[in-house]
Amino acid sequence: MNVAIVGGGFTGLSAAYELVKKGHRVTVFEKEKTLGGLANGFKQKNWDWHLESAYHHLFTNDTAILQLIHELGLEGKLILTHPITANLISKPGFDFPGAAITLPFNTPLHLLTYPELSIIDKLRTGLLIIIMKLNPFWQPLEWISAKNLFIAIGGSPAWQSLWEPLMIGKFGTYAENVCASWLWARIKKRTQKLYYIQGGFHTLVSALQQAIKRGGGTTLVNTEISSIDKEAGNKYIVYWKKQKHDFDRILFTTSTHIANKIFPKILNTSTQHLLQIPHLHAQTLILETKKPILAPQPQKVSPFKAKVQNTGVYWLNIMDRTFPFLAVVAHTNMIDKKHYGGHHITYFGNYLPDGHPYLTMTKDQLLKKFLPFINRLNPSFLKSSVISHTSFLAPFAQPVHELHYSRRAPKLQTSIPGIFLANMDSIYPWDRGTNYAVELGIKAAKKIDEDAAESF
Ligand SMILES: Cc1cc2nc3c(=O)[nH]c(=O)nc-3n(C[C@H](O)[C@H](O)[C@H](O)COP(=O)(O)OP(=O)(O)OC[C@H]3O[C@@H](n4cnc5c(N)ncnc54)[C@H](O)[C@@H]3O)c2cc1C
Numbered sequence: 001m002n003v004a005i006v007g008g009g010f011t012g013l014s015a016a017y018e019l020v021k022k023g024h025r026v027t028v029f030e031k032e033k034t035l036g037g038l039a040n041g042f043k044q045k046n047w048d049w050h051l052e053s054a055y056h057h058l059f060t061n062d063t064a065i066l067q068l069i070h071e072l073g074l075e076g077k078l079i080l081t082h083p084i085t086a087n088l089i090s091k092p093g094f095d096f097p098g099a100a101i102t103l104p105f106n107t108p109l110h111l112l113t114y115p116e117l118s119i120i121d122k123l124r125t126g127l128l129i130i131i132m133k134l135n136p137f138w139q140p141l142e143w144i145s146a147k148n149l150f151i152a153i154g155g156s157p158a159w160q161s162l163w164e165p166l167m168i169g170k171f172g173t174y175a176e177n178v179c180a181s182w183l184w185a186r187i188k189k190r191t192q193k194l195y196y197i198q199g200g201f202h203t204l205v206s207a208l209q210q211a212i213k214r215g216g217g218t219t220l221v222n223t224e225i226s227s228i229d230k231e232a233g234n235k236y237i238v239y240w241k242k243q244k245h246d247f248d249r250i251l252f253t254t255s256t257h258i259a260n261k262i263f264p265k266i267l268n269t270s271t272q273h274l275l276q277i278p279h280l281h282a283q284t285l286i287l288e289t290k291k292p293i294l295a296p297q298p299q300k301v302s303p304f305k306a307k308v309q310n311t312g313v314y315w316l317n318i319m320d321r322t323f324p325f326l327a328v329v330a331h332t333n334m335i336d337k338k339h340y341g342g343h344h345i346t347y348f349g350n351y352l353p354d355g356h357p358y359l360t361m362t363k364d365q366l367l368k369k370f371l372p373f374i375n376r377l378n379p380s381f382l383k384s385s386v387i388s389h390t391s392f393l394a395p396f397a398q399p400v401h402e403l404h405y406s407r408r409a410p411k412l413q414t415s416i417p418g419i420f421l422a423n424m425d426s427i428y429p430w431d432r433g434t435n436y437a438v439e440l441g442i443k444a445a446k447k448i449d450e451d452a453a454e455s456f
Helices: 010-021 063-071 108-112 119-134 139-143 146-154 156-177 180-189 202-214 256-262 272-276 363-377 434-454
Strands: 002-006 025-029 078-081 084-090 100-104 194-197 218-220 228-231 235-240 243-247 249-252 279-289 313-318 327-330 344-352 386-399 419-421
Touching: 002 010, 002 243, 010 025, 010 063, 010 202, 010 434, 063 202, 063 434, 100 313, 108 119, 119 146, 119 156, 119 180, 139 180, 146 156, 146 180, 156 279, 156 313, 156 344, 202 218, 235 249, 249 256, 249 434, 256 272, 279 363, 344 363, 363 386, 419 434
Parallel strands: 002 025, 002 249, 025 218, 084 313, 249 419
Antiparallel strands: 078 194, 084 100, 228 235, 235 243, 279 344, 279 386, 313 327, 327 344
């Protein structure tokens, strides 16, 4: 069976790897110059390791991708880390103007010492987290919004203080409609310890590429597919380099919108609704700096009870919505800076709706916009510390799980025989993640293999 896979991210590569193991001929088409999709990496000349364009790590319960890493003989390259997560809040009256305060938020003790919440609110929030961790049933939770469930168990003050700013920062006008099963998935899957891979996720992408090649498959980069036709006898023609190439099966791993442009018949009247699933763009600004941005620094005495040093914080949630970014991820507070020429790497991340002004900004414009706020994080930070800055923008990077999402999520098999669709919208109830991309790729390969067996 000759299979074309459109998209060389983790779903496409995992599917290709599984299909070559089952003896199929596979070609992966990737429009970008590198494989890896949303988890793609880049490397500056003086770095030893690749760095993801968007911050990436693995949870210790990401079993599908950890199994793949094991199978490819890369488990020796896993790095287990225990980085610090924290929330940044700004508070009028804090003891230097415009200052912001960092509160660690990793452990139950951090919740218990969190300022502003009463002990009852803290206990209710703790109860919510325990229920989410223990409850295996997500299905009833898609009938209620994340907001209503949180308020019902954790209470309004905790919602307003701990979750609402992040939900609004991430989902904007969709925040109220996100279903509680999304919240369940976020809390259930989170582990305090995280894995990273020596050399970056690029190590795994390269190993997959080589394994596909060894199995007789092909991966093509810089190859954007714009059109696929159906021929008689369930053959499909993929056009590239102005030539026609025949395939028996097609797997789309792009967004449904792109798949629909390439092969407009992929959706019928009962699946047109897939185009209505809202999506957000992901944008990162990455700074390579001489001095750390989130680093140990002398702090003035805090009016709050919790400890406020932002020493070594890896992940900083920005709770103050006047900031122009949602999260700050200090990669080199998790991974040694020696792999990046001894420089510090910090991401500034946002999820943005269509039409947002940041979508058309250059990296210089983003840096100019962000600098005053970076100074609020670290008043001693100087622009002259920036060695390089890079921005990355990805459309369709975050689907919004609205109420009853399972009725809307795409199915692998489309209404067209021989054409399959496997993208981030399908991994429900889980949120996007390379682990689920691998799981989905494996599932898609199994389905294509079964479909091929049935046709003989
Ligand atoms: C900001 C951010 C942070 C994240 N952090 C993490 C994390 O910490 N840990 C984690 O596990 N996951 C994380 N993820 C999620 C993870 O990156 C994705 O879930 C996963 O990479 C999706 O893989 P995919 O193959 O399904 O899709 P994609 O990676 O989107 O792959 C689809 C591919 O199709 C290609 N394509 C599109 N159109 C065409 C065309 N016409 N012809 C050919 N090719 C085409 C695209 O270029 C792309 O490479 C993060 C994502 C984002 C956006």
